[in-house]
Amino acid sequence: MEKxxxxxASVTASDLFHFLLYHNYAKVIGVVGFLFSTACLIGAVVxxxxxxxxxxxxxxxxxxxxxxxxxIALYAKAVKQxxxxxxxxPMNYSFGEKxxxxxxxxxxxxxxxxxxxxxxxxxxxxxxxxxxxxxNIIPKTGNEKEIxxxxxxxxTKMPSSHVKxxxx
Numbered sequence: 001m002e003k004x005x006x007x008x009a010s011v012t013a014s015d016l017f018h019f020l021l022y023h024n025y026a027k028v029i030g031v032v033g034f035l036f037s038t039a040c041l042i043g044a045v046v047x048x049x050x051x052x053x054x055x056x057x058x059x060x061x062x063x064x065x066x067x068x069x070x071x072i073a074l075y076a077k078a079v080k081q082x083x084x085x086x087x088x089x090p091m092n093y094s095f096g097e098k099x100x101x102x103x104x105x106x107x108x109x110x111x112x113x114x115x116x117x118x119x120x121x122x123x124x125x126x127x128x129x130x131x132x133x134x135x136n137i138i139p140k141t142g143n144e145k146e147i148x149x150x151x152x153x154x155x156t157k158m159p160s161s162h163v164k165x166x167x168x
Contacts, residue, residue: 004095005096006092007138008091008093009090009138010090010091013079016081018124020074020078022122033065033105035067037064038063039068041063043063044057044060091104093138099115100116113154113158116161117131118162120164121147122165123140124139125137126143126150151166
């Protein structure tokens with residue numbers, strides 16, 4: 001008999017915000033952008049009063065792109081997405097030998113393990129990517145034991161490079 005791991009999860013604006021931060025800053029371009037913006041902010045502070053004012057203001061503007069503006073924009077996006085009716089209802093996940101079944105009310109979709117792009121366990125949630133852009137978010141709060149079991153199962157069904165992080 002096939003053993004299944006079942007999780008019911010609701011995603012909050014905070015969960016979405018942390019996913020968006022991870023998704024935008026965990027890539028090389030996100031890290032480079034953040035470091036460049038930080039260097040510009042430092043340059044603005046160091047150059048203050050030593051160069052023309054517009055140069056310092058330009059450094060402040062560029063520096064605030066990845067360090068101030070983008071996190072605020074991502075938070076606003078998360079809040080807006082969390083208010084969508086689909087996000088208001090819990091998702092039911094069933095993990096088994098063949099793959100994952102996701103359902104919500106009358107809607108249901110099944111994905112085999114080899115159709116998944118990757119699974120990433122972070123401090124606050126489990127991200128199940130079906131492609132490089134889209135992921136299902138399962139918050140860890142209240143689901144720690146099940147998430148650890150899902151990661152253990154995923155490591156037997158997917159290449160090790162496609163399953164990242166720890167259950168706790």
